[in-house]
Amino acid sequence: MHLIERLLREQGRKHVRAYVIAFAMMGVIAACTTLSAYVMKDIIDRIFVDKSITAMWAIGAFIVAIYVAKGFATYGQVVVLTRVANNIVAEIQTRIFDKMLALDLSFYNQTHSTDFIARQAFISGAASGTLNMLVTALGRDILTSIGLIFAMFQQDWVLAILAVVIMPGAIVGTRKLGNRAKKVMMTEFSGFQAILESLQETAQGIRVVKSFTLEDFMRTRQHEAIRSFESAANKLARVQSRSSPLMETFAGVAIAAVVVYGGYRVIYNGAEPGAFFAFITALLLATEPLKRVARLQVDLAGSLLGVQMLYEFLDRNEPEREEPGTPALKITQGRVEFEAVDFAYRAGENVLNKISFVAEPGETTALVGRSGGGKTTTMAMLLRFYDPTAGRILIDGQDICAYTRQSLRSQISYVGQDTFLFKGSIYQNIAYGRPGASREEVEAAAKAAFAHDFIASFECGYDSPVGEQGMQLSGGQRQRIAIARAFLKNAPLILLDEATSALDTESERAVQEALKQLCAGRTTLVIAHRLSTVASAERICVIEAGKVIESGGQDQLLAKGGVYALLYKSQFESAALLAEAAAE
Known part of the structure; x- marks a missing residue:
């Protein structure tokens, strides 16, 4: 009743x-x-x-x-x-x-x-x-x-x-x-x-x-x-x-x-x-x-x-429903700071443990470390997919939890390791980066992401369908479209989670150059397993067990001989062995 x-x-x-x-x-x-x-x-x-x-x-x-x-x-x-x-x-x-x-x-x-x-x-x-x-x-x-x-x-x-x-x-x-x-x-x-x-x-x-x-x-x-x-x-x-x-x-x-x-x-x-x-x-x-x-x-x-x-x-609780009167976040410089942030997906199993670091305005900060250390979760926290169980995340001194999620996310360009494309054309998927953008702006973004050439080679060009979840395109093509979408958004904060992982060496080199242009003058956080892709980052944070155990430039970390140096040595020795095997 x-x-x-x-x-x-x-x-x-x-x-x-x-x-x-x-x-x-x-x-x-x-x-x-x-x-x-x-x-x-x-x-x-x-x-x-x-x-x-x-x-x-x-x-x-x-x-x-x-x-x-x-x-x-x-x-x-x-x-x-x-x-x-x-x-x-x-x-x-x-x-x-x-x-x-x-x-x-x-x-x-x-x-x-x-x-x-x-x-x-x-x-x-x-x-x-x-x-x-x-x-x-x-x-x-x-x-x-x-x-x-x-x-x-x-x-x-x-x-x-x-x-x-x-x-x-x-x-x-x-x-x-x-x-x-x-x-x-x-x-x-x-x-x-x-x-x-x-x-x-x-x-x-x-x-x-x-x-x-x-x-x-x-x-x-x-x-x-x-x-x-x-x-x-x-x-x-x-x-x-x-x-x-x-x-x-x-x-x-x-x-x-x-x-x-x-x-x-x-x-x-x-x-x-x-x-x-x-x-x-x-x-x-x-x-x-x-x-x-x-x-x-x-x-x-x-x-x-x-x-x-x-x-x-x-009647389910709506964690993302904003309270009336919640102010919009305004980013001026783009300084990102994690202050002793804790987070757990399940009670008693912390993924982040008092993690603290600073990403300075206009610089690239790389998050590296073994799988499962909490790097991707850190980026998810910055996007407010989840809120900290303890600690604060600040942008220009503002606690992001006190502002609307929409205003925060509208000022972040995100390219994840799992590229998702919606049903529709290549043009539509790039245009999602900034609804209402002109066709010229969409094509300019594609060129900046080195995607224009392969798009133009298709019979229908930018109007070519991508298929369900982009299955009509290769992994590298999907990733470049996602990068073009980030170019089009033109946000002050850039988050790159293994953004070039699906690219071959030649494409990666081209996209890295494009990303360098995209990140110029913007605060950028990069997650990368291939350490060669973050060698030029102003700051590298080594994350393990949900906390930053080392940070600094690449030369500093190599000279220190700590965890980063071990990762670097292991990775480049493996690359050398693979090169020798290929030569034989």
Whole structure:
């Protein structure tokens, strides 16, 4: 009931005018259905008993009028409810997507992306379906039932009592089916999600699937998910249909009792056959709406499960939702400082441990060290993908946690090691760096990133599609497009996380020159495993176990003979061995 109450408060109130119109239409439908039962008395008595030609034509015209009115009312009701339902679905889909954007990366780290797709498909229509079901039950079914029961009492109150006292037993018998249907529906949703998950991972990982000959494994996995979904769907059909034998049995008993008793009165007591036929017609017409009312709890179970899942998602805490009045960050010089910053993805497992360093304005600061030391997390903290559990991150002396994320991120150009391209053209993917940029500016950015030549070699040039996640381009091409996007943004802070890792030696040399131009006069933080790419950095910070253990220029660190010197020696010795092997 609390779900229905909230749904009526949030959505029903918005569309109350449309629901009132639909309710009025249903009232017309109920009245027409009731009149159909009333007219049966005159059909029997005036036409078949009295044999009146005038009555025959008059009653025929009246029946046409009833059904024309009912037809137009039905049309109006369907159109109004459909428009309301579509509006609610559109609003719910918008709210789900807005909620996705307001959640932080920790949510996405814990949730498979197919969960969003499944929710969109499963729950976006649940709210409108529940409201329409309630309005239809109240307007069409209950009003029609009331009208027909009134007609039955008008014709014969004894028969009406006999019929009415039997039907509530069917309603009581269906009460427990609602909870059962809800549980089965949850199993069906999980199966649907498993199917989507397998489809998505197969499509996105098709190269791995084929290279490791995982076709049989993925086929078995998908077949099991499909069978589980099919089994749950069949079980749901059985649960939802269990009310039918009960309903039909009670309806049959009620109708049979009325026929026997009414027939007895007509045959032995001389009762009017017209009244009896009008009563039977009203009873038969009332059977279907009464059965729908009795099944309402079962039918609502699935929709209410969707509504429950919807509100559970929409009620999640929004870490990235800014408080009203939060000021925008303004970067003047670009001095970045980490002050004793701690951070843990999981409680008690710190990734960053009192990390402290300074990136001076207009200089390049490199973060190096073994994998897992916390370098990428450090950049994620600067972008406020996560906030520190202790310590502060300052830009020009301003604690970034006190300012809006949008103002912070709008002043940072980021190129990550995992290059992501959106569906669309090369031009569109570069233009995302600064929406509204001219085509000349996009092409200039591509030239600066040494991407223009390979783009121009494509048949469609900048309008060439990149494919899903950029799969129609090589890794190096994708990375240069990402660098062009950063060029176009032209932000005062530059973050490069292995930005040249996917490039060959020649391309890397060209892009390094381009990056040098991009970073000139800007504060730049670079993560690199190839130490040759950061040799010219003004400051190199060696990060290990979430803290800076060494910092300085390359010559200073080599002379010190510490961790950086060991990394440098190990890396260049490996490179020398590879060169010798290649020469042989």
